[in-house]
Amino acid sequence: MHNRSPAQRFLSSTFLPGQRIFVLPALFALCLSGCANPTADSSASNSSDRIQVVATVGMVADLVKNVGQHHVTVTQICGSGVDPHLYRATRDDVRQIMTCDIVFYSGLMLEGKMADILARISDSKPVIAVTEQLSTDNLLQPDGSAGHVDPHVWMDVSAWQRCLTVVCDELCRSFPDHANDFQTNAQRYQQELTKLHEYGVTSIATIPESERLLITSHDAFNYFGRAYGLEVHGVQGLSTESEAGLQQINELVDLLVTRRVKSVFVESSVPKKNIQALVEGAQARGHSVSVGAELFSDAMGEPDTYEGTYVGMLDHNITCVTRALGGNAPERGLHGQLSIISQHSPGGASPWPRRQMTNRRSAAVFRHCNRRMPTCRCQSTTWLWPIIANQSSGMSVLISLPDRWSAS
Numbered sequence: 151m152h153n154r155s156p157a158q159r160f161l162s163s164t165f166l167p168g169q170r171i172f173v174l175p176a177l178f179a180l181c182l183s184g185c186a187n188p189t190a191d192s193s194a195s196n197s198s199d200r201i202q203v204v205a206t207v208g209m210v211a212d213l214v215k216n217v218g219q220h221h222v223t224v225t226q227i228c229g230s231g232v233d234p235h236l237y238r239a240t241r242d243d244v245r246q247i248m249t250c251d252i253v254f255y256s257g258l259m260l261e262g263k264m265a266d267i268l269a270r271i272s273d274s275k276p277v278i279a280v281t282e283q284l285s286t287d288n289l290l291q292p293d294g295s296a297g298h299v300d301p302h303v304w305m306d307v308s309a310w311q312r313c314l315t316v317v318c319d320e321l322c323r324s325f326p327d328h329a330n331d332f333q334t335n336a337q338r339y340q341q342e343l344t345k346l347h348e349y350g351v352t353s354i355a356t357i358p359e360s361e362r363l364l365i366t367s368h369d370a371f372n373y374f375g376r377a378y379g380l381e382v383h384g385v386q387g388l389s390t391e392s393e394a395g396l397q398q399i400n401e402l403v404d405l406l407v408t409r410r411v412k413s414v415f416v417e418s419s420v421p422k423k424n425i426q427a428l429v430e431g432a433q434a435r436g437h438s439v440s441v442g443a444e445l446f447s448d449a450m451g452e453p454d455t456y457e458g459t460y461v462g463m464l465d466h467n468i469t470c471v472t473r474a475l476g477g478n479a480p481e482r483g484l485h486g487q488l489s490i491i492s493q494h495s496p497g498g499a500s501p502w503p504r505r506q507m508t509n510r511r512s513a514a515v516f517r518h519c520n521r522r523m524p525t526c527r528c529q530s531t532t533w534l535w536p537i538i539a540n541q542s543s544g545m546s547v548l549i550s551l552p553d554r555w556s557a558s
Contacts, residue, residue, distance in 0.1 A: 201325055204247050206255040206264065207234050208450035209304040210280055212460040213317045214254055216339040221328045222321075225250065227264075230452050231418055238263045247271055252324055254317060257281040258289075258301035260448075278320050280313040288312065290372050302447070305374035307347035307464055311340055346461055347377070349484045350468045354378040357477035363411055364471060365402060365428070367420040370447035374467070385424040399424065403431035406439055413442030413474040418449060442474030456487040 200223045205211035211226040218224070225246050228234045234256075239247070244267060247253055255261055255268060257279025268277055281303050288309050290300040304310045318336035322329040354362070362379060364371055368386035375382035383402060405411065406428060414429065416422045425441065432439045445467050451457025457466050465483040472479035482488045 201252065201321075201328075202250040204250040204253045206253075206261045207448070208458070209310070209460050209463070210254050210256050210313075210317075212450070213280065213310075213314050213339075214321075217314070217318050217321055217332050217336050218328075219331065219335050221325070221331060228261075228449060230449055230458065232449050233420065234261050234448050236263065237261070239267050243267075251275065252320070253277040254320075255279055256301060256303075258299050258303070260301035276320060276324055278316065280316045283316050284309065284312055290376065292369060292372055300369070300372050302370045302373055304460065305371055305447075305464075305467075306377035307343050307350060308377060309373060310460075311343050311347075314339060314343070342461060346464055346484065350378045350464070353468050353472040353477060353479045354380060355477075356479070357472060357475045360409075361412070361475045361477075363405075363409060364475075365406070365411065365414040366445060366447070367415075367417040367422070367425055368447070370417065371445075378468070380471070385428065386420075399427050399431065402428055403435065406432045407435050407437045410437065411439060412476070413440050415442050415445045415471070415474070417447040418444050418451070420447065440474075443470035445470060455489070456485075457489065461485075462487065 201218065201221055203214050203218065203222050203224045205214050205224055205226050207228045208226055208230070211224050214222060214224050227239070227243050227246070228237050243264075247267060248271065252275060253268065253271065255264070255277070258281050259265070261268070271277055281301070284303065289303070291298070292300055303313065314336055318332050321332045325332075357380075362381060364375060364380045364382045366382070366384050369382075369384035371380075371382045371384065374380065383405065385398065385402060406414070414425055416425045429439050429441065443466075446457065446463045450460065450463040451466070456462035461484075465485065466488055469479045469481075469483040469488060473481070480486065481490065
């Protein structure tokens with residue numbers, strides 16, 4: 151059972167027992183021939199003179215890469231589209247953590263299901279929560295959070311800049327031979343983040359005050375709202391493990407209708423069904439709401455893209471929110487590098503959400519699709535299109551299987 155390939159695990163988790171499945175064998179075999187063990191930073195050198203760093207999420211990995219530059223090789227555990235609230239470390243993850251030189255994670259229970267392994271390994275090497283030095287004045291504890299601090303600090307660029315200082319200080323302390331380079335790199339990146347924060351302040355300020363209402367899939371945008379002057383509501387709580395209650399959905403539908411809200415927002419790492427429920431509820435009461443864009447919340451965009459950097463992630467969020475809520479921002483964002491985002495038409499998000507297959511949690515991502523078969527996007531440029539026919543239901547489904555499928 152444990153020796154099954156990623157494709158076999160995918161098929162067994164997607165189709166019910168007794169269903170007959172036919173696959174174009176040549177194409178499917180060609181897909182599987184490309185499978186390989188994943189590496190989070192494929193371009194990074196594994197030379198022994200580099201500092202081997204493990205970072206849990208993309209936002210933390212980005213801090214380390216910008217400070218460490220050519221002195222570090224960074225392995226990122228949670229990739230694009232992966233929800234860190236739900237992620238459990240695999241055996242490959244544990245091996246990477248055990249053999250690296252230093253570990254950085256976000257903290258504040260964001261990576262709750264990895265807490266045990268991080269605690270155990272901290273006796274043998276530096277394991278650093280980048281939010282550990284933030285004062286209580288910087289942190290939020292929203293109503294209904296059951297006493298938990300909101301972990302989504304990176305949504306406020308000015309607060310995340312303080313976490314950059316933690317990364318720089320720890321790298322300097324642990325690897326003093328490169329301290330001058332680390333400090334120079336951190337100062338340069340601080341200046342870039344300051345410009346990003348200022349862009350957020352000035353852009354959101356162009357939204358009419360009555361329209362500054364941000365409704366998203368879960369409560370990941372409280373720091374974003376505090377920093378840039380938005381009223382924020384999430385369908386789910388701070389963690390995506392919490393379920394959206396019928397009362398919460400009804401209250402948000404009331405808010406959409408009474409405030410005549412134009413747009414709501416889905417998130418790249420969270421299922422879209424709750425936002426779709428809001429849109430349909432508002433429609434039933436005669437108010438049309440569009441889905442403004444897919445925002446990045448707990449994960450950044452695809453690797454090797456502008457949105458796959460922290461600056462690109464926040465630039466995307468700031469620009470999309472500003473434009474969808476009636477403000478003024480350049481279509482291509484602060485640096486003119488954003489992908490063109492087409493706003494969904496009124497009526498809301500597609501019930502067939504696109505899922506990103508770029509990480510070792512891809513099999514779990516498929517299972518979040520309620521056994522539907524989305525068209526998926528891979529970091530590879532190679533696309534193969536086997537047809538899987540579900541004969542018992544008479545349904546044929548077209549999917550893409552990446553040439554390097556890294557599910558575990």
